[in-house]
Amino acid sequence: MSTHANPALLDVSEVSKSFGSVEVLRSVSLQVTRGEVVTVIGPSGSGKTTLLRCVNFLESYDSGSIRIDGKEVGFRETGTRQRRSERDLAAMRAETGMVFQSFNLFPHLTAAGNIMLGLRKVRGKSSAEARQIAEHWLGRVGLAHKADSLPAELSGGQQQRVGIARAVAMEPKILLLDEITSALDPELVGEVLEVVRSLAEDGMTMVMVTHEMAFARDASSRIVFMADGGVSAAGPPAEILGAEIDNERLRSFLARFRASHF
Amino acid sequence: MGYTLNFNLIWRNFDKLWGGLLLSLELAVISIAIGIVIGLLLAVWYVSAGRVVRTVIAGYVEFIRNVPLILLVYLVFYGLPTVIDVAYSAQTSFVATLSLYSGAYLVEVFRSGLEAVPRGQIDAGKAIGLTPWQRLLHVRLPTMLRITLPALSNTFISLFKDTSVASVISVPELTYGAQWINFNTFRIVEVYLVVTAMYLFTGYALLYALRLVERRFRVAH
Numbered sequence: 236m237s238t239h240a241n242p243a244l245l246d247v248s249e250v251s252k253s254f255g256s257v258e259v260l261r262s263v264s265l266q267v268t269r270g271e272v273v274t275v276i277g278p279s280g281s282g283k284t285t286l287l288r289c290v291n292f293l294e295s296y297d298s299g300s301i302r303i304d305g306k307e308v309g310f311r312e313t314g315t316r317q318r319r320s321e322r323d324l325a326a327m328r329a330e331t332g333m334v335f336q337s338f339n340l341f342p343h344l345t346a347a348g349n350i351m352l353g354l355r356k357v358r359g360k361s362s363a364e365a366r367q368i369a370e371h372w373l374g375r376v377g378l379a380h381k382a383d384s385l386p387a388e389l390s391g392g393q394q395q396r397v398g399i400a401r402a403v404a405m406e407p408k409i410l411l412l413d414e415i416t417s418a419l420d421p422e423l424v425g426e427v428l429e430v431v432r433s434l435a436e437d438g439m440t441m442v443m444v445t446h447e448m449a450f451a452r453d454a455s456s457r458i459v460f461m462a463d464g465g466v467s468a469a470g471p472p473a474e475i476l477g478a479e480i481d482n483e484r485l486r487s488f489l490a491r492f493r494a495s496h497f
Numbered sequence: 498m499g500y501t502l503n504f505n506l507i508w509r510n511f512d513k514l515w516g517g518l519l520l521s522l523e524l525a526v527i528s529i530a531i532g533i534v535i536g537l538l539l540a541v542w543y544v545s546a547g548r549v550v551r552t553v554i555a556g557y558v559e560f561i562r563n564v565p566l567i568l569l570v571y572l573v574f575y576g577l578p579t580v581i582d583v584a585y586s587a588q589t590s591f592v593a594t595l596s597l598y599s600g601a602y603l604v605e606v607f608r609s610g611l612e613a614v615p616r617g618q619i620d621a622g623k624a625i626g627l628t629p630w631q632r633l634l635h636v637r638l639p640t641m642l643r644i645t646l647p648a649l650s651n652t653f654i655s656l657f658k659d660t661s662v663a664s665v666i667s668v669p670e671l672t673y674g675a676q677w678i679n680f681n682t683f684r685i686v687e688v689y690l691v692v693t694a695m696y697l698f699t700g701y702a703l704l705y706a707l708r709l710v711e712r713r714f715r716v717a718h
Contacts, residue, residue: 293620321629329626339617343639343714352635353625405625 242305244269244440245409250289250299259285260296261464267409270438274451274472277461278488283444286461287411290442291331292324303330304408329357332402336414338394340386346373346397347382350404358405372400376430392423399430403439410434412443428454448492452476460485506682507691514688517674518695524588524670525657528595532656535596536603541633543604544611554604561601566662570594574666591663599656606652610645611637643714650707654700661696671695 243266252260259282267273275283288294290301292309295318301308308327311317319327340349347369354365373379376396386394395415402410412431416424428450435441435454445451451458451472458475460468460482468475468482480486507514543554561569574590577583585593614637622632664673675692679685 291624293623325623325626325628325631328623331624333621333624335617335621335624337617339615339621341618341621341636341640343643353627356631356635357626401621401625 243267243302244271244304245290245442246300246302246305247286247290248300248302250286250296250301252285252289252294252296259464260289262299263461263464263466264299265459265466265469267440267442269440271457272435272439272441272443272455273457273459274455275442275444275459275461276446276448276451276488277467281461282464283461284413287333287413287442287444290409290411291328291333293333303327325357329353329405330408331411332405332407332409333411334395334398334402334413334415336417338386338391338398338418340394340397340401342386345383345385346378346389346400349386349397350401353401353405368404369400372404373397375433376400377426390423391419392426395419395423395427396430399427399434403434409440409442412441412445414444414446416445416447446492448476448489460488462488500686502687503684504687504691506684507678507687510678510682513669513674513677514671514692514695517669517671518699520668521657521660521663521670521672522699524592524595524660524663524668525653528592528660529599529653529656531592531596532599532603535600536607539600539604540607540611543608545629558601558604561598562605566594566598566659567665569598570662570666587663587666587668591660591666591668595656595659595663598659599652602652602656603649606645606648607641610641610648613644614640646707646711646714650704650711653707654704657700657703658696 245265245267247263247265249262249264250260251258251262261282263282263286265273265286275286277283285294289296290303290308292301295309300310306312306327309319309324311319311323318324340346341352344352347366350369350372351362351365354360354368355362358365360368370379370382373382376399378393378396378400381389381393381397386397389397398415415431416427419427424447428447431441431443431450432454443451443455453472455472457469458472459466460475462484468480468485474480475485476489539554539557543551546554570591573594574587578585618636618640619632622636627635660670661672663670664676667673669677671692675688678688682688
């Protein structure tokens with residue numbers, strides 16, 4: 236199944252997961268190559284966020300495999316499906332970056348401090364070096380002047396931009412964005428999406444869950460439509476969001492979506 | 498009213514009270530320090546342990562919380578040496594008792610604080626690749642301390658006042674000093690007025706200092 240000519244950076248293969256009797260992921264497969272921006276859309280409860288959280292093993296899954304750069308994320312490669320040690324999991328997670336819907340900044344650390352923590356403790360950088368990197372990324376997200384502000388002193392949009400800077404400063408192989416504008420006031424959405432767009436232009440590999448259809452259409456190389464825990468349709472934005480798509484569920488999702496957003 | 502207040506005898510013996518206050522503070526500080534270590538270790542252990550450990554820790558906490566401090570003091574000072582072969586001074590005995598006592602209260606404070614750390618912060622710590630130990634040290638404990646500071650202040654003040662129980666085993670702290678003056682001068686009203694004022698003033702000063710610390714570390718949400 237693996238194509239050696241163009242191996243997937245992220246290879247999700249037949250992943251299934253249940254919460255009790257509820258099957259949230261049903262044999263989901265998804266390949267993402269380097270530099271791709273893949274957007275996952277779908278109704279709430281379709282498993283989008285769970286899928287994203289499985290990629291960096293914030294959630295475990297019952298069967299299937301998830302590989303990043305050929306390495307199994309959460310389980311040892313002994314064939315016995317043994318969970319990796321916490322130390323190994325931490326090292327694997329450092330290879331992916333994640334931005335959260337509710338920002339999840341560390342409230343006791345400044346904007347720069349939030350970014351520096353991983354650089355120092357995980358990447359082993361000196362304080363001065365970490366500070367320099369933090370300032371660089373704060374500049375990139377337009378917050379150079381907020382380096383020493385605490386999260387509580389920042390607006391939602393600013394906090395989320397710090398959240399993005401914290402994730403990308405670690406130089407992850409892949410960036411996971413989990414509904415990162417859903418908790419923001421409408422007027423703050425644009426400044427956050429602008430940052431994501433510039434990262435995409437830099438060639439950052441991204442998987443994002445979003446309800447921003449216009450942004451998904453413009454910024455993604457591929458859109459994956461999930462429904463009932465499975466991938467229902469996948470393809471380039473023009474195809475998935477186009478009028479000719481032959482997928483009743485997707486059509487009704489988009490119709491409902493348009494009705495409620497315009 | 499035939500009784501006239503006369504503080505002269507109190508002032509003449511004031512060194513008993515002053516020395517007592519200093520000893521009260523010393524007992525409180527040492528016991529709270531040991532209690533913090535007990536409380537932190539057990540709270541961290543509790544939230545990451547299985548059922549057996551949780552039951553044992555909860556048993557310790559419930560035992561301490563449901564037995565009057567004065568009984569614990571008697572048990573440790575008079576009871577323990579009759580069962581096992583140990584010898585210790587009244588002061589050491591009291592510090593050990595108050596440490597165990599404050600430890601039990603602080604386990605509860607720290608445990609509920611740890612459990613109140615938002616899940617999203619722990620996820621964020623995982624996502625940047627922190628190990629469980631690093632998450633504890635750099636994410637959970639700092640947030641927990643900020644959450645628990647107000648409750649900690651109250652516990653500390655309460656424990657400072659609890660040092661008065663040491664008088665029952667003749668540890669010469671503030672309340673014992675008051676009793677000594679009372680027995681020797683019969684100026685009961687005057688001495689307890691002065692001692693009350695001393696507890697009040699010290700407690701208030703402690704509270705004020707702790708509020709300053711709280712303000713320094715407050716996390717706005």
